[in-house]
Amino acid sequence: MKKYLLFIIISFILIGGLTYYFVKPKEKEEETSQDYLTKAEEYLDDKQYSKALEQLKLAINTDPSNAEAYLQAADVYLLKSDFDKAVEILQNGETTVTRADLIYHKIGQILFENNKIEEAMQYFELANSDNPNNWENAIDLVKSYSHYQDKKSTAIEVLENINLTEGKGYVAKNYYLALLSYDNIGTAITFLESAQNQAEEDLKGKIEKYLEVARKVQTDPEDIVQNNTLLAYELIRGELYGIAVLPLENAISENDEYYAAFMYIGICYMKMSDLEKARENLEKSVTIEPDEIQPYLFLAQVYTLLNNQQSSIDTYENALNIDKTVETVRYDFAKTLIYFELYQQARLEYKELINLNTQNIIQYKIELAALDLDFLDDYEEGLSLAKEVVEDWEDFKNTAKEMQAKALDILGWAYEKNNQKDEALKYLRRSLETYPYLTSAYYHLGIIYNEIENFSEARLNFERAIDLDTEGKISAKANNELENLSKSDTE
Numbered sequence: 001m002k003k004y005l006l007f008i009i010i011s012f013i014l015i016g017g018l019t020y021y022f023v024k025p026k027e028k029e030e031e032t033s034q035d036y037l038t039k040a041e042e043y044l045d046d047k048q049y050s051k052a053l054e055q056l057k058l059a060i061n062t063d064p065s066n067a068e069a070y071l072q073a074a075d076v077y078l079l080k081s082d083f084d085k086a087v088e089i090l091q092n093g094e095t096t097v098t099r100a101d102l103i104y105h106k107i108g109q110i111l112f113e114n115n116k117i118e119e120a121m122q123y124f125e126l127a128n129s130d131n132p133n134n135w136e137n138a139i140d141l142v143k144s145y146s147h148y149q150d151k152k153s154t155a156i157e158v159l160e161n162i163n164l165t166e167g168k169g170y171v172a173k174n175y176y177l178a179l180l181s182y183d184n185i186g187t188a189i190t191f192l193e194s195a196q197n198q199a200e201e202d203l204k205g206k207i208e209k210y211l212e213v214a215r216k217v218q219t220d221p222e223d224i225v226q227n228n229t230l231l232a233y234e235l236i237r238g239e240l241y242g243i244a245v246l247p248l249e250n251a252i253s254e255n256d257e258y259y260a261a262f263m264y265i266g267i268c269y270m271k272m273s274d275l276e277k278a279r280e281n282l283e284k285s286v287t288i289e290p291d292e293i294q295p296y297l298f299l300a301q302v303y304t305l306l307n308n309q310q311s312s313i314d315t316y317e318n319a320l321n322i323d324k325t326v327e328t329v330r331y332d333f334a335k336t337l338i339y340f341e342l343y344q345q346a347r348l349e350y351k352e353l354i355n356l357n358t359q360n361i362i363q364y365k366i367e368l369a370a371l372d373l374d375f376l377d378d379y380e381e382g383l384s385l386a387k388e389v390v391e392d393w394e395d396f397k398n399t400a401k402e403m404q405a406k407a408l409d410i411l412g413w414a415y416e417k418n419n420q421k422d423e424a425l426k427y428l429r430r431s432l433e434t435y436p437y438l439t440s441a442y443y444h445l446g447i448i449y450n451e452i453e454n455f456s457e458a459r460l461n462f463e464r465a466i467d468l469d470t471e472g473k474i475s476a477k478a479n480n481e482l483e484n485l486s487k488s489d490t491e
Contacts (some may be wrong), residue, residue: 033063040072047437049076050467060089064096071106078110079470086110101131108140115273117147132161135169142176146240147272156180168203171195175207178214179238182231182247189214210234225251225258232264241268259289263298270302278302286318293319297329300336309340327358343375362399362407365389369410373417383414390427405435413444424448439468443478450481459485 036059043052053076059069070093077086090107097103108123124141127134138158145151145158159177164170174195181188192211199207213230221227228247235244245268251261266282269275279302285295296319303312316333320326330353337346350368354361365385372382389407390396396404412427425448431441446461462478462485469475 031058031062033059033066033069036062037066037069037072044072044076047468049079052076060093064093065098067093067097067099067102070097070103074106074110081470081472083110083114099131101127101134101137104130105134105137105140108137108144112140112144117144120144128158132158133163133169135162135164135172138162139172139176142180143239146242148242152180152243166198168200171199171203171207175199175203175210176238176240178207178210179235179240180243182235182243185214185217189218206234206237209237224254225261228254229258229261229264232261236264236268236271239271241271244268257288259285259292259295262288263295266295266302267298270298270305275302275306279306286315290318291322293322293326293329296322297332301332304336304339312336312340313342324352325356327353327356327360330356331360331364338371338375343371347371347376362389362395362403366403366406366410369414373410373414379414379417383411383418386411386414402435402438405431405438405441408434409438409441409444412441416444416448421448421452437468439465439470439474442468443474446478446481450485455485455488 036055040052040055040059043049043055053073056069056073056076059066060073063069070090073089074086077083077089087107087110090103090110093103094100104123104127108120108127111117111120111123121141121144124137124144127137128141132138138161141158142155145155156177159173159180162169162173164173174191178188178191178195181191189211192207192214196204196207196211213234217227217231228251232244232247232251235241235247245265248261248265248268251258252265255261262281262285266278266280266285269278269281279299282295282299282302286292286299289295296315300312300315300319303315313333313336316329316336319329320333324330330349334346334349334353337343337349347368350364350371353364354368366389369382369385369389372378372385386407390411396407399407408427408431412424412431415421415427416424425445428441428445428448431438432445442461442465446458446465449455449458449461459482462482465478466475466482469478
């Protein structure tokens with residue numbers, strides 16, 4: 001009897017334990033930093049940048065030592081053209097990540113792109129001190145050193161300290177050592193030949209071209225003007241602009257009427273944001289050779305950067321007087337006229353571009369229709385032009401999906417401007433069915449939904465437009481619309 005009672009008691013204990021085990025809710029496993037990074041990647045694939053940032057910040061909070069989360073978050077901010085926030089989030093990880101060199105390098109790149117050369121150089125140096133074998137950082141450090149005439153030997157030392165014997169880093173090291181040895185052509189050839197067999201893709205082409213130039217210089221040393229110009233061009237291709245100036249000055253010392261040398265010096269200073277020196281050299285170039293188009297194009301761009309409207313316009317017109325069919329010059333001119341808010345003149349240039357009947361004709365018609373609708377208030381002309389693009393079925397169906405979406409978007413917007421909302425909605429929806437990441441289509445839908453008092457849809461579309469906007473052209477307008485919606489909600 002006692003045994004039987006003991007058996008019953010043990011059975012109840014076992015049943016109770018098993019019941020507790022199976023019935024008790026399972027505790028949710030904690031998500032790892034990698035889980036959040038994976039989710040962020042999914043959102044990035046769908047261009048949902050705000051949600052991706054949320055996941056990346058969770059990844060950082062979960063594991064502050066993981067440099068990848070900081071780098072990806074910075075990349076999202078850069079996509080949105082928010083350079084300050086990109087730097088800020090990277091600086092938050094400087095002392096916590098296990099690979100600080102990656103963080104320093106990224107900050108340096110951002111500063112360099114924003115023309116803060118000395119600050120960038122300091123971060124590149126921090127990264128190089130932390131990890132001399134981070135060859136991508138080493139190359140960027142060398143590029144920053146090229147802005148200073150006295151940094152060449154230091155740049156060579158940085159490259160020599162890269163302890164790699166194969167792979168992309170080894171190839172890049174030898175290519176840049178070859179560039180820095182342009183004035184000792186035998187040494188340059190040795191470096192290039194060392195890298196040639198392992199080189200891949202774009203760098204392989206640059207190495208082969210530089211080898212061709214180097215061998216020409218070696219076999220024909222008396223051709224000082226052309227040799228120095230060719231070497232300078234290779235330095236420019238390697239983005240060593242400050243160093244490229246020196247052989248170009250050597251070419252000019254032999255022939256002070258050589259327009260190409262002045263043009264290339266102007267380009268170098270333009271790339272280094274020394275606009276006055278760029279202007280000075282490009283003006284010499286067009287004075288020496290007034291029938292060459294290229295120096296005019298670069299000079300016009302410099303005048304635009306200097307905000308010298310009249311000189312910019314005059315220079316573009318001089319270039320087009322040489323050859324009015326050069327598409328790149330005319331398109332650059334049209335965009336510059338828009339920059340200076342000279343919309344009627346820009347319209348004339350777009351008409352000329354369309355008359356050229358190039359493979360870019362659909363793009364030009366779309367941009368001209370947008371100009372008519374948004375700046376010239378010529379709604380009927382904008383609608384006519386947009387219809388022309390979409391109804392030209394053969395050209396329309398053979399163009400890329402994103403360009404098709406842009407055409408449908410501008411047609412929908414043209415219908416909206418002409419007070420035909422049903423047609424507008426139809427084409428704007430078709431636009432997003434064709435390509436679901438078109439910022440302007442969401443903004444235009446938001447405007448229409450707001451006007452027909454579908455405020456929830458308006459809000460969703462404005463928010464999506466803001467999230468997708470990577471150029472900053474639409475976010476400010478969409479934010480303003482959202483603020484007005486919020487004010488209406490509180491009234």
